[in-house]
Amino acid sequence: MKSEHSTSELVEAEGHLIDSRLMTEILDTVVKHGAAFEVLEFTIGRTNDEYSRLRMRVDAGPAGGMEDLLEELLALGCRVSAERDAALEPVKIEGCAPDDFYSTSNHHTWIRHRGAWLEVQRQRMDATIIVAGGRAECRKLRDLRKGDLVVCGVDGLRVVPEFRERDRHGFAFMTTGISSERHVETTVARVAQMIRSVKASRGRVAFVAGPVVVHTGATGYFCDLIRRGYVDVLLAGNALAVHDIEAALYGTSLGVSLATGAPVEGGHRHHMRAINTIRRYGGITAAVAAGVLRSGIMFECIERQVPFVLAGSIRDDGPLPETLMDLVEAQDRYAAELADAKMAVILSTMLHGIGVGNMLPSWVKVVCVDINPSVVTKLVDRGSAQTIGVVTDTGLFVHQLAASLAD
Numbered sequence: 511m512k513s514e515h516s517t518s519e520l521v522e523a524e525g526h527l528i529d530s531r532l533m534t535e536i537l538d539t540v541v542k543h544g545a546a547f548e549v550l551e552f553t554i555g556r557t558n559d560e561y562s563r564l565r566m567r568v569d570a571g572p573a574g575g576m577e578d579l580l581e582e583l584l585a586l587g588c589r590v591s592a593e594r595d596a597a598l599e600p601v602k603i604e605g606c607a608p609d610d611f612y613s614t615s616n617h618h619t620w621i622r623h624r625g626a627w628l629e630v631q632r633q634r635m636d637a638t639i640i641v642a643g644g645r646a647e648c649r650k651l652r653d654l655r656k657g658d659l660v661v662c663g664v665d666g667l668r669v670v671p672e673f674r675e676r677d678r679h680g681f682a683f684m685t686t687g688i689s690s691e692r693h694v695e696t697t698v699a700r701v702a703q704m705i706r707s708v709k710a711s712r713g714r715v716a717f718v719a720g721p722v723v724v725h726t727g728a729t730g731y732f733c734d735l736i737r738r739g740y741v742d743v744l745l746a747g748n749a750l751a752v753h754d755i756e757a758a759l760y761g762t763s764l765g766v767s768l769a770t771g772a773p774v775e776g777g778h779r780h781h782m783r784a785i786n787t788i789r790r791y792g793g794i795t796a797a798v799a800a801g802v803l804r805s806g807i808m809f810e811c812i813e814r815q816v817p818f819v820l821a822g823s824i825r826d827d828g829p830l831p832e833t834l835m836d837l838v839e840a841q842d843r844y845a846a847e848l849a850d851a852k853m854a855v856i857l858s859t860m861l862h863g864i865g866v867g868n869m870l871p872s873w874v875k876v877v878c879v880d881i882n883p884s885v886v887t888k889l890v891d892r893g894s895a896q897t898i899g900v901v902t903d904t905g906l907f908v909h910q911l912a913a914s915l916a917d
Contacts, residue, residue: 517569518568518570519568519592520550520565520566520592521565521566521568521580521588521589521591522563522564522565522588522589523563523564523587523588524563524564524587525562525671526555526561526562527562527564528554532586533562533564536586536587539582540568540579543570543578544570545568545569545571545576546568546569547569548569549564550565550566550567551564551565552564568583580664584664584667585669585671586671587617587670589667589668589669590664590665594665594666595623595624596622596641596666596667597662597666598623598659599611599659599660600656600657600658600660601656601657601658601660602656604654605651605652605654606651607638608660608662610663611660612638612661612663613637613638614637614639615635615872616633616635616868616870616871616872617633617669617671617672617871618630618633618669618872619633619667619668619669619670621639621646621661621667622666623644623666628644628645628646629646631646632647632648632649632849634648634845634870635868637649637651638651638660639660639661640654640659640661641661642658652838672872672895694900694902694910697900698900698907698910698911698914701877701900701911702914702915704853704875705740705853705915708875711852713851713852713853714742714850714852715741715742715851715852715854715855716745716848716851716853716854717735717741717743717744717854717857718745718746718854718855718857718859718863719745719746719807719858720746720749720858720859720862720904721747721749721753721754721763722857722905723750723857723858723905724750724753724756724757725753725763725764726904726905727905728904728905728908728909729754731909731912731913733806734912735912736814737810738915740915741811741816743818743848744816744817745847745848746818746819746821746859746862747820747821747822747823747826747833747861747862748822748823748827748828748830749826750807750859751833752784752785752828752830753781754806755784755785755787755808755830756780756781756783757806758804758806758809759783759787760774760777760784762774762780764777764778764781765778765781782827785827785828785830788803788831789828792831793830793831794808794812794830795832817847819834819840819843820832820833820834821841821862821865822840823861841869844865845869851874852874852875853874853875853876853877854867854870854874854875854876854877855879856876856877856880856889857907858881858904860888860889863889864892867889867897872895873896875896876896877897877900878899878900879904879907880904881901881902881903883901886899886901
């Protein structure tokens with residue numbers, strides 16, 4: 511059921527509206543929709559702790575479209591001044607929401623229910639909001655059950671985007687875009703400081719890694735991060751584990767010697783032999799227990815009891831026994847491991863990186879490292895605007911990160 515809105519509404523917003531460029535985006539959005547605005551009140555915050563405040567009237571005009579305009583303004587931190595409860599509609603078909611369901615962003619969200627504001631739990635983008643037992647939470651479409659009460663329209667919703675800091679933590683230089691021209695050592699030192707800060711507060715750091723970590727010879731340095739306790743969970747695909755095990759058993763990655771950088775005769779078969787060996791023992795954990803696998807990233811994860819999830823794809827060889835080929839199960843396992851993560855470091859894996867970015871709320875710091883700047887751009891464009899992009903060789907980054915965290 512669509513919310514009933516007139517052609518004119520009062521909307522409000524507060525926060526670091528200028529620093530975060532939200533003020534410009536808000537006004538541009540109104541104009542883009544062919545609507546008009548009248549700023550009734552605008553107070554500028556003068557310190558880091560003092561918010562700016564906006565109150566304005568928007569007029570959708572005779573063409574209408576107020577609902578679409580308000581929905582877009584909502585994602586920018588605006589809310590309708592009128593105190594209306596969120597509209598709730600029951601699910602009639604399992605796995606299918608009412609037509610006008612509210613699709614979530616990754617920002618802090620509250621809904622007004624029975625006159626009180628409820629913070630939405632398990633925040634993530636591209637989900638619905640359901641209300642049950644006086645509690646609101648995000649729920650994926652596929653998990654909706656008949657009778658669930660789903661938030662529809664934009665009434666009674668409040669979204670608070672993450673605001674850009676005024677450089678008080680020294681990271682503002684890293685949040686001004688994606689560039690390959692930044693001093694890598696300085697960037698690595700700042701990332702190391704962020705990781706130390708998360709660990710000092712007993713937070714969890716998730717690493718999302720592609721096989722490039724192995725190809726670039728960074729396995730030893732990544733293993734050092736695991737041994738020092740900086741990796742709380744490893745999320746990856748079948749390929750990372752396969753080539754890590756290939757390197758441990760044969761000293762090659764994709765048939766290329768990691769010691770000399772030269773192709774090894776018959777090396778193109780090594781990854782298949784590695785898969786076969788692990789399958790013979792029934793899995794990676796069993797191969798470690800049998801003493802067959804004695805080094806590498808997967809070995810260290812098992813030895814240090816670091817949880818890992820391997821999500822498969824259609825191109826995987828084997829796959830390894832631990833690789834999850836059920837996509838829904840893999841997504842759920844990823845989400846479960848990320849539930850209390852405070853930081854994610856993505857190392858050269860576009861597919862898994864964007865997937866993880868979509869699962870995280872906007873207040874979780876994300877560092878994406880890739881030699882290709884378009885990978886970082888795609889992650890940001892998908893809504894993970896909190897991403898810090900580091901455009902450099904992944905092997906170099908992991909090497910320097912391990913060295914920085916060892917100091």
